[in-house]
Amino acid sequence: MNRSIEYSQVLQLSDPLSSSSSSSASSSSSSTTFYTNPVLWTIDQVEEWLKANNFDDCVDILCHQSHIDGKRLVKLNQNEVLSLTNNKQLWLKIKSLKPKSEQSMVIQLEPPNTNCQRYTSSNEIEDQPFTHCCFVTSIRSDRKKTLLAFLLAFMTILFSSFIITIVDERIPDPKRFPPLPDLILDNIQPISWAFAVTEKLILIEMTTLIIVILAHRHRMIILRRLFTITASLYFLRSITMVLTSLPVATTDTDCEPKKLINFEARLKKATMIFLGQGLSSFGVKTCGDYLYSGHTCTLVLAAHFISEYTPRSCQLLHYLSWMSALVGMLGILAGHQHYSIDIIIAWVLSSRLFIYYHTMANNRTFLQTNTSRMWFWFPLFSYFEENVKTAIPNEYCLPNFVYESRAMINNWMESIRYSVYWVILFLFIVITYSFSFSKKMNFSSIIER
Structure with missing residues (x-):
């Protein structure tokens, strides 16, 4: 499991005179998550930060619907924040986080997982915030x-x-x-x-x-x-x-x-x-x-x-x-x-x-060097590729509806199988009863004779 710690804490750990202060710092960081690099925050930590700063009304749209973690939070611009929440104070607060995320120097203590079988998350390829749409309440941007x-x-x-x-x-x-x-x-x-x-x-x-x-x-x-x-x-x-x-x-x-x-x-x-x-x-x-x-x-x-x-x-x-x-x-x-x-x-x-x-x-340089020129000469490209962050890796998996259809078919087959069992049992009972009744009738006719 990968562990990351801030550069300042590494210096404290390397200094023998500050061992006590480093332990106290680590204990305080475990009790609250706001002293670490905001880029490392999870969605739950972003929700805690919003509640701690009295932005409870923004928790649902940012955390529950848009699934914004710390990395995406510090990348939000003013237009995106205002379009999602219409809260200027929230934008000022997010803006104050950006210098921390840029100045915090993170050292990787363990090599990253290089398992080639792991799929790349869609969020790693493209930002996918929820946006308001004309015919539904909200729809994912992509x-x-x-x-x-x-x-x-x-x-x-x-x-x-x-x-x-x-x-x-x-x-x-x-x-x-x-x-x-x-x-x-x-x-x-x-x-x-x-x-x-x-x-x-x-x-x-x-x-x-x-x-x-x-x-x-x-x-x-x-x-x-x-x-x-x-x-x-x-x-x-x-x-x-x-x-x-x-x-x-x-x-x-x-x-x-x-x-x-x-x-x-x-x-x-x-x-x-x-x-x-x-x-x-x-x-x-x-x-x-x-x-x-x-x-x-x-x-x-x-x-x-x-x-x-x-x-x-x-x-x-x-x-x-x-x-x-x-x-x-x-x-x-x-x-x-x-x-x-x-x-x-x-x-x-x-x-x-x-x-x-x-x-x-x-090549993201084209969209970052001169945004206005790109929007003027290539409006379709600038709009459709605005949130794509990197080249697409060639990874394959079946669409969700295939798995859903397979599960539905399996449920149907299971229901049909149980229905067949009950039908067979019912027929067996009917046939058995009919056979026994006919035997009984034959036996009665013999006695009468």
Whole structure:
């Protein structure tokens, strides 16, 4: 068990003339916990400190709901304290603790536990205070941000689907505007089944990614990053599609510009595109969504996330995911579904955005040097990564609902087993009684004869 003691106490212990004073200091520190480094306080000690300073009304929100220990207490800023408690005196008191936590020098007397099987606590990765929300009384900060990121991605993809319906109406007539010159497409013949292979690979990649995220211990942060990057890519794709309309990339097509009658018809078509996620395997047909390729973005992002959030020892999985992405991009070109420039731009944008985002997320210097500049240039990143304190370790465990479902199924099976036992017992009694009654009737008939 790790033990930590303050530097001043170590000096007292090392001085033979102060042995008596050190013993008295240790006894006083055992009776009250407020003379130690505030960073070392537990949640119970924080609660004692709040009550000792007449902040009893703040105990519930800070200790019972937000689970704030000493380390998190001294890191609270003024806005966080006021938003949680609306108590300025509490902020002044917490502010007075900060110099103590910074000046206290702690010496580790025993080596830390290096058990690799121990999971990293979520609080070690991200601060998770409870915040007020519009539709529930309180919600954990990390879950609130993940929900907002999901809504952002949802609305962006829906908006992109609506833009595709507008682009399809503005597509250049293939009879008047032939495909643009393309170095790759001009030298290969269209392969009808190639694009179908690409979409099958997309489904395999996305299924693998979903399994990886669900099995990952820090799945909330990963989902938040996936939704944020996806929203950025699809919003930019909507802008590039609507600004420039390119001719259809193949001569073998039945696409033609066709105006829809009203807004309701456009919204219906956009909904069908959204539900089918732009995949022709699900019955979705689009013609003018060039510059740049959404299929390529999906393949590259899935390969990046699989490689990032699985152990380095899973080299075969990484190799297969990147091979699937590469084969999928070649399938798009072989099917003449996109120009070469669409594939290149989608590859560069999705890969660079993923790398830049994770480089900043894994280096806290970006958020600490110039906060105002980061909030101006990278508002989504600054908001969603504000409380993430370190790089995410690749640790895996099943979600809580799996264990809850397993326990519920076990309870059901136990109930069913006992019910079966009672049914068998009841049938046994009925059959026994019927048999004995029939024997009795036969015996009575024999006597009468």
